[in-house]
Amino acid sequence: MIKFLKLVSGEELITSMKEVNGEYVLVWPMHVYTDTDEEGNPRNRVVPFTQHVKAHTVTVAKGHVIYVAEPAPLILEYYEKNILAMLPVAEETTAE
Numbered sequence: 001m002i003k004f005l006k007l008v009s010g011e012e013l014i015t016s017m018k019e020v021n022g023e024y025v026l027v028w029p030m031h032v033y034t035d036t037d038e039e040g041n042p043r044n045r046v047v048p049f050t051q052h053v054k055a056h057t058v059t060v061a062k063g064h065v066i067y068v069a070e071p072a073p074l075i076l077e078y079y080e081k082n083i084l085a086m087l088p089v090a091e092e093t094t095a096e
Contacts, residue, residue, distance in 0.1 A: 002079060004032075004071040008064050013049055014071050014079045024060045024068075028083055032075060046078065 005024075006012050015029035029049040034042050050056050071079070 002071060002076060002084075003068050004075070005068045006066045007060070008066055011049070014046070014075055015049075016084065017068075020059075022062060024062065024065060026058050026060060028056045028087065029058065030079065030083060044075065046075075046083075 001017060002014065003017050004012065004014050005017075012032045013026065013029045014032055015026040017024050017026050017029075019025070026049075030046045031049045033045050033047075035045055037043050048056070050058055070076075
């Protein structure tokens with residue numbers, strides 16, 4: 001399921017997620033923020049939340065989440081077409 005959530009640290013994320021043992025497992029979470037273009041108009045930006053980890057899956061304690069909600073249609077469409085569509089069909093695994 002794809003959800004939009006806000007962490008207690010203030011970050012807002014769109015992510016594929018599931019609940020496991022009372023925690024949230026986030027798969028390919030993307031940080032969503034707003035900045036301005038050259039003319040000062042607001043624009044939404046999306047960057048990887050897990051830029052510096054090997055697997056793009058992180059576990060977050062429920063206590064670190066303020067809310068979980070359905071994403072707005074535009075950001076959901078962007079996430080599905082530009083993030084999920086580029087991922088391998090199989091879940092990312094690493095054998096070492």
